[in-house]
Amino acid sequence: MIHFIRFESAEAVAEDAARRIRDAAGRAIDARGRFLCVLAGGRTPLAAYERLVHGSEDWARWHLFLGDERCLPPEDPDRNSRAIALALTERVAIPPDNLHWIPAELGAESAADRYDTLIADRIPFDLILLGMGEDGHTASLFPGHAISTDVRAAPVHEAPKPPPDRVTLTPLALAAAPERLILVTGAGKREALAAWRRGADLPVARVAALGRTDVLMDPDAAGD
Template sequence: MIFKENADRDMAIMNVAHAITSDLRKCLLQHEVASFAVPGGTTPGPIFDAMSSVEIDWARVHVMLTDERWVPEDHPRSNAGLVKARMLTGNAAAAKFIPFYREGLSAAEAAPQLSEALADKMPISVLLLGMGADMHTASLFPGAPGTEAAMARDAPLLCAVTPADQPEPRITFSAAALDGAMDKHLVIFGEDKRAAFEKAQSLPPADAPISAVISGGIVHWAA
């Protein structure tokens, strides 16, 4: 694992965008397509903005989410809505987006279907992660119903999780699927997140899910 400090958040955003697009280009030189898994939340939006105008062969990039709140795309809390609004614009509009939400199905019902549908797109080529102050990543929340199963080595690709302090169920890539990504980038901002990340290194994965998925990756931090 490599820990990179940036002078400020603007510099971190530009450096992460450059690193990810470089990884995608490298993957496309060796493979017909590249899969790119991204989080929701507030941190990745500016990174998406910076990436959307970059000139790469976006038509060969399959964009998917690391996790999704189980709401329709037009819901204000939809991660898919964020990705479409902030990333799949400009040059990146040519990318293929793979949504998770399935109308009429619960997250638990959809998880097996999605796991089967995404099997031929594994491993993830390039992975972008965020982390909460509680050391969760994607929707692997410590102690949440479903997280223990999603952290198991033999977990399916997609798992349903129901965090008690969140307004809706979630679906998330399992820890094994995330950790198996070829290139991994974690972006954290602020002293509190840095302290949480450092603490995670000495905790079991059940208490700090981020520690189960970042081996061999790059951590990008700015105050």
């Protein structure tokens, strides 16, 4: 089931996303003693992570994963893992062994194989956080690209935005959670969001249809 929820601003989207992450962590830790969360890059997700820094979370029980990664050196500022480190993980006491990043510096095929093996023993996740691009992509699942159905992590080549080589979780992995949050902010997302809501066959629509998904929108993206 998909719920589209409109907020008064991008800041309110980030604030509510942070609250939902905290709540999911509390439920998972109470039930199983650990919290497994897939993170996204992007401006609004990063703003949500920054809001987590000031909480008193049980960080030793958090395990973080990525929905996708760019094939760049580990310290490249365009890496999702690097951006998340600056926003969150270098500012709180999450053990390094709990950061399960995609080794995309190894190249798309090798990194995808390794990540597929790594997450196989760890799914289901407790929460999956995603964004949406202006073309309706999510993670690194792009319109017009074949989507793997038999692996959990797949290489991506010739992405329509740089860098061309990436690694992404596939629907097989993105279905492996009781809930998904998709954050959509900014006027640049309005056309794709409207097309999705009209029933367009976009990657983000396919992922959202995998199970319970809440879509948090700001007015610029939601329009009228």
